[in-house]
Amino acid sequence: MALPEPQSATLEPEPELPELPEQPSPLSQQRLQESTPPGAAALPRSPGRAGRRAEPELRVLLTPLRAGRRLPQKRLLSGGGTGGKRLRLERPPERPTGTGPGSPADSGSDGAGDGDGDSDGSDAGDAARDGCSQLSAYERKRLKNITENAKFFAALKLHESAARLYQIASRKQPHVTKRAKPKKAEDEPVRRRSMRLQRVEPSGIPVPEPEAEELPRVPAGPVPMVPEDQESSKLTQELLATWMRISEMKADGTEKLTYDMKRYQDSLSSMVLSEENIRKVVKYRVCSMAIHPSQSVVLVAAGDKSGQVGLWNVDGESAGTCVFVPHSSMVSCMHFSPWHPAHLLSLSYDTLRCGDVTRAIFDEICRSEDDNFSSFDFLDDNGSTVVMGHWPGDVAVVDIRTPGTSPELSADIGFKRTRTVHVHPVNKQYFMAAGSVDVCIYDVRYLKSKGNKPVSSLKGHTKSVASAYFSPVTGNRVVTVCADDKLRVYDTSSLSSTLAALSTISHNCNTGRWLTRFRAVWDPKQERCFAVGSMARPRQVQLFRDTGALLHTFCNPDCLGSVCSINVLHPTRNILVGGNSSGRLHVFKE
Template sequence: MAPEKLTEYERRRIENIKRNEEMLAALKIQSRVSELSAVTKRPRAQSKSYQASPQKKQKSKSPVVLRRSLRTKGIPPDSSTAGGIKDDSDDLPDRIAPNKYSQPAPKKSPREPIPISMRDAYSGDFDVSNQRLIETIKDFSHKIDDGDDRIEKRKASGTVHLESLRLEPDNIARVVPGRILNVRFFPTNNVRMVAVGNKFGNIGFWNVDAPQEDGDGIYLYHPHSGPVSGIVMDPFSASKMFTSCYDGFIRVMDIEKEMFDLAYLSEHPIFSISQWPHDMNSIYYGEGSGELGICDLRAGKSSVSWKLHEERINTIDFTSENCNIMATSSTDGSACIWDLRKVSAHKPKSLQTVRHKRAVHSAYFSPSGRFLATTSIDNTVGLLSGANYEDTSMVSHFNHTNRWISSFRGIWGWDDSYIYIGNMQRGVDVISVADKKLDFTLRSEHMTAIPCRFDAHQDKVGMLAGATSGGQVYIWTAS
C-alpha cells in the first residue's frame, strides 16, 4: 500500500519534533535530570523535630491544589468547614511557609465544648505513636501512685554551680511548630519529659529519654483552637494535665481515659491558670480584663469571680509556705500579692502592690516563699522581700522583644539564690538575689534561638528547660 501523502502542517510538525530532540541531546538535558534525581533520593540525616517522620511524604515547595466543589466532598454549602484548612494567621503574626501546618484536622473540632480523644487530636500519621506516649505516661504515673517515685509538696532544693550547667546536642529538639508560650517538666524522676503549648493550639510532648525504637520521642496534638495560655501538671497525679486557651477552654488530658476532656468553658479568653496547692480540684484562672475565677473541677463550674486588675492577668502563683497567699501579674503595669482569706468580692484589696511603668508579664514566688520576682517590659525585674513583702528593689534587665518573640518571664531555680531569664543574644541571664544584679549568663554554641519561657525541674536540681518562639526546647543539665 502506498504511504499516505503528508500535509504541509504534518510535515512541519515532524520537522519541529526532530529539531527539538536534537537540541535536547546537544544540551544533555536528560543526563542532568537523571543526576538531579539521584541527588534528591539520597537519605538525609534526621534531627529531633516534630517534623521528623520517615513515613510522611515530602511536600513540594509548589504544591498542586486540586479544586473540588463542596458538593463533591459531601459538605453542605453553608458548612463552617468550607475552605478545608483552618487559617491560623489571625492568631499569630509570624511569617510561616505555605501549607506548613495543613495537618489533618481532628475528627471533633477543638472549638466545640466536647471531649476529644487523644487519637483524634493526634497530628501524626500512625496511631502507634500516640499509643507509645500514652503507655509511657501511664507507666510512670503508676509508679508515682505506688510510691516508687513519690512527689513531695515542695520542689527539690539545692545550690547550683552555674559554671557546671551544660547544654548537650542531644538535649535540643523542635517540639512544635511556631511560638511556644508554656513549657513544663513532667513531675517524675524516671523519665525526662516536657510538655509545651504554642500559639496554634498545639500541645507537644518530648520524651528526652525515649528508646531508639520509639524514634525522636516527639508527639504533637491539637486539642485547642487558639494560643495555649497555661499548662498545669498535677504533682500528685502525672496522668492528668490541665491546659488553658485564649478560646476560653480549660481542658484536662486524662491518660486513663485517653481523652482531652473539657474541664471548664468561659465566655472570655483565658490568659493564665494555676492550681491551688491544697486542693487539686480547684483551678484558678485569669480571664477577660483582669478577672480571676476559681473553677471547681468536681462541679465543672466557676465558684468565685473577682475583679483584681484593670487589664488581663498574665500569671498566677502561690507560696509554698502559705497556700492562701497568691500573686498575680497584669498588663495594667502592676503585680499584686493577695490573702485569699481577706479578698472581698466587692472591693478586693491587695496585701502588697508593686507598680511598673509597663506591662508585667510574670510574678513568681521563690521556692521558700520569702521573695517575689516580677518581670516587666519596662526593662526591670522587680524583687520584693521582707516580712510583708514591703521591700522592693528593681534590677535593670533588657526585656524588650519583638512581635515574633514571646515576652521574657524570669523564673526561680531550686533555691532563693538566682532568677533565670532569657536575653536577646541567645543566652540565659542569671540574676543574683544577694547582689541584686546580673551575675552570670549561660551560653552555648548549640543555642541557635532566643529562649523566652523556662521551667526548672522540680525534682532534679540543675535541670532547666528553655523554650523559643521557633518551637525549640533546650534542656540544660548540671555536669
C-alpha cells in the same frame, strides 16, 4: 475805612473734565442751566491767591414735596471741577398765598410757582411720553442720563467679551513640568539575596507562597487524646505508656532540696546543650511549658500559639514526640498536677482542660465564650482547686471536682489586665496577680464580686508586667519582669500594704511581636536564683541571684542560635529546658 463794594457775582464757565466714556450733549448742558430757578443768584467765588483760579462752588436746591410724591431731591449746582467744591442748600421760592396741594397752581398744568416748570417744552414732552410727568426736571434729566449710559454700555458688549474670556481661560490647561526619571546606572551592583529569601529550593525550583492556614475549631466538651496525624503510631503509644508509668510513682514524698551556693554553682557548670537534646516539639511559637516531676524520666510538655500540646520524652531511646490539639487558640499556661502527675492541665483563651493519660482524654473543666483566660495556678496541694486570671482584669476560682464549666466565683480586683496569677507556696490563701502596671497580693478567703482590696502592693513598675512569681520553697521572694526593661526582686517575708523593690536589674525585655514575652522563673533547687531569657548575643539563658548578680549563663553558639523566651527547670535534677519561637525545645543537662 470804607470797604469796597462787592462786585456782582458771575458764574464762571465749568472747567474741562477728563474725558469720559460718554460726554453730555450741548442740549443736556443747556437744559441743566435752564433748570436753575429764577432768582437763584450765583454766589461769589472765594478769591484765590495770585495766579490761582478761584475755586467753584456747589449749590443744592431743595424742591418742596407735593402730596403723593417722593422726598425732594437735592439739586447740585456747581461751576464744575472737583477741587474745593462747596455745597449750599437753597430753599425753593416760597409759594404765593393760596397755593398748596390740590390748588390749580399745584396741578402741574402751567407749572407756575413750583420747580417743575423750569424745563422747556421738549423735555416736558419727553417726560409726558415716558409717563414721568409728575417728576421734576432734575429727576427726568437723571432718568434720561441713566438710559443713555445703559445704551452706551450695551453698545460696548462687555458681557459678551467677558463670556468669551472665561471660555478661553477655562480651556487653557495649566503648564506642568514633568520631572525626568533618573536613568538607572548600568554598573549598579545587584544586591545579593539568599535562596531562602528568594523562596527557591537548593535545586532551583521556586517554592510557592505560603497560604494563610485556617486552624479548625476544637468542639466543646471532652476531646480524645489522639495525636495529630499519628492515630496508629507505635511511638505515641510508648510515650503515653511512659507518662502513665512515671506518674504512678509517689514523687510528692520527696522533700524539696535546697543546695548550698557552692555546690549549686558547680552543678550549673555541668549543664550543657548538645545536638541530640534539641527537638521540634510543636509547630509554632512556644508560649508555655511544663516539666514532669519524675526523677527517672525527663518528660516535657509544650504549648504553642495555635493550640497544640506536644510531649517529648528526652531520655527515651527513640527520643520521640507526639502532638495533640486540645485547644483552638494559644496555650498560655500549663502545669502537671502536684498530686496527680498523670494529669496535665492546659489553659487557652477559651477553655481550661485536664489531659488525663489514664483515660486518654482531655476533659473540659472551664469554658469562656469571650476568650478571657490568661493564666492559672493551684490553690491547694491536691490540685482540686485553681485560681484563674482573665485578660480584662478579673480573677476566678474553679473547683475541678464540680460538674459544669462555670467558675465558682468571679471577682473584680480592679486590674485593667491580668497576665499571670501565682499562689504562695506555703500560705495557700495568698495569691499574686500581675498585669498592666499593677502587682498585688490578695487573700482568696476574702474575695468577693466587687470592692476587693489587696493585702500588699508591689510598687515601682512603670509599664506592663509580663510575669510575677513567688519563690518556690518559702515564698519570701517575688521576681517580676516588666516592659520598662527591668527585673525586680521583692522581699515578701512580711506582707505590708506596700513593698518596695529589694533589687532592680536592667534587662532587655523588648521581645517584639514575634517572640513570646520573657518570664523569670525560680529554680526549685535554689530559691534565691531565677532564670530568664535574653536578647543578648550569642543567644543564651541567664541565671541571676536575688541580689541582682548574674550567676551563670547557659549558651552554646554551635547549637543555640535563637531566643528562648520560655524556660522551665526540673524540681530535683540539674535540667533546664528553653523553648523558642519556632517550636523547638533546648535541654541543658548533665
